[in-house]
Amino acid sequence: MNTSGRVAAAADLARVPMLAEVSGERLRHLAAAHPVRHFRAGSVLLRQGAPATHLLIMLDGQASAVVDHPAGDRSRYPLMPGPCVIDKAAVLAAGTYPATWMATTPGRAVVLSAPAFWTLLRQQPPIREHVLRYLARQVGQSRDALAASAAGPAVSRLARWLLTASASGATPTVCLPAGQQGLAEELGLSRVTVNRALQQLARAGIVSVRPRAIAVLDPAKLAPATGWRPGRAAMGARPGSDSRMKRAQYDKRIIAAGV
Numbered sequence: 001m002n003t004s005g006r007v008a009a010a011a012d013l014a015r016v017p018m019l020a021e022v023s024g025e026r027l028r029h030l031a032a033a034h035p036v037r038h039f040r041a042g043s044v045l046l047r048q049g050a051p052a053t054h055l056l057i058m059l060d061g062q063a064s065a066v067v068d069h070p071a072g073d074r075s076r077y078p079l080m081p082g083p084c085v086i087d088k089a090a091v092l093a094a095g096t097y098p099a100t101w102m103a104t105t106p107g108r109a110v111v112l113s114a115p116a117f118w119t120l121l122r123q124q125p126p127i128r129e130h131v132l133r134y135l136a137r138q139v140g141q142s143r144d145a146l147a148a149s150a151a152g153p154a155v156s157r158l159a160r161w162l163l164t165a166s167a168s169g170a171t172p173t174v175c176l177p178a179g180q181q182g183l184a185e186e187l188g189l190s191r192v193t194v195n196r197a198l199q200q201l202a203r204a205g206i207v208s209v210r211p212r213a214i215a216v217l218d219p220a221k222l223a224p225a226t227g228w229r230p231g232r233a234a235m236g237a238r239p240g241s242d243s244r245m246k247r248a249q250y251d252k253r254i255i256a257a258g259v
Contacts, residue, residue, distance in 0.1 A: 012059045013110070016083040018134070019057075021126035030120075034110045039103045045086070048100040052090035054113045058082035061107015064177055065099035066185065076185035079177065082107055088131060089138075091117055104177035154189055155197040159225035161187060162207065166216045173215045201225060 010027040013019050019027065036059070039045060045056055045063055063086065065077040077099060080086065090097050091114045112120075121128045161183075166172040176183055180198070184191040198214065201207045206222055208215040216222060 012083075012108075013057070016057055016059070016085060018085050018088075018127055018130050021130070022124055026124070031110075034112065036108050037111060038108055039106065041103055041105050043103045045101040045103055045109070046097045046099075048098065049096050052087065052093065052095055052097050052114070054111050055088055055091045055117055056086045056101075057110040057112055058084050058086060059108040059110065061109075062104045062177070063101050063107075064104050064182070065101040066182075067099045074185050075188065076178065076182055078186065079104065079175075082109075088117075089135065092131075154187075154193045155200050156226050157187055157189070158194065158197045159201065159206075159222055162201075162214065162216060163222050163226060166219065166222070172219075173210075173213050176212045176214065179212050 010024055010031050013027045013031055014022075014024075019030075022030075039061065046065075048066075048068060058080070060082040062079055062081045064079050065086075067075045067077075069075070086101055087097060087099075094114070121131065162174060165174045178185070180194050181191050184194040187194065189197075198207065198209050202209055204221065204225070206216070206218050206225060208217055
């Protein structure tokens with residue numbers, strides 16, 4: 001990331017949910033002490049395994065994170081659009097970053113050191129309450145995500161993911177910055193299985209598969225598709241291939257509770 005020499009505007013910081021209830025005077029002080037850093041698409045924002053010495057206050061742009069496991073496979077966190085804060089949990093734990101975060105679009109960010117973050121938590125009750133509520137929601141959502149991803153056929157898991165990702169818009173288009181491979185990593189499936197599940201939804205007229213995107217053509221049919229239970233022949237899946245992958249990834253998947 002490149003430092004622009006400009007400080008963040010208090011209005012920019014006020015749009016970040018964690019800082020929304022902080023007084024204008026404190027926001028101006030915070031903005032004056034931290035220069036804005038610009039990043040390009042493809043820039044590494046945080047690197048897996050590096051000491052968690054700071055968090056990123058993303059003012060705008062989008063970022064995605066991947067976790068590379070010792071066995072060689074990879075899992076992926078959901079896409080995070082700014083304004084948001086990355087990675088609160090890692091900084092609070094004083095450990096290392098559990099994932100590598102990369103920018104998928106250009107954007108701006110402010111780097112907040114761990115001591116500065118702790119100071120805000122101690123001195124600003126609204127920030128402290130927001131962080132606690134956010135982390136509690138993340139724990140609950142992560143449990144639900146693990147339970148959902150550990151069972152069910154690929155097509156129903158994909159439909160469930162699309163239902164969440166396409167919650168807004170009459171005929172929404174879900175962008176896939178990392179393509180179908182990235183979607184497979186997020187769902188804990190193989191790319192081939194994800195492609196076959198997409199083709200099944202496309203044949204049913206529910207979606208249209210496009211380059212690095214999926215257009216939901218019939219949202220009304222998407223919810224019922226979460227309960228589909230096609231046979232192996234319909235999906236073309238090799239018996240047990242994704243079941244083994246799911247079991248292997250279930251225990252070692254790292255949850256993005258501190259995003």
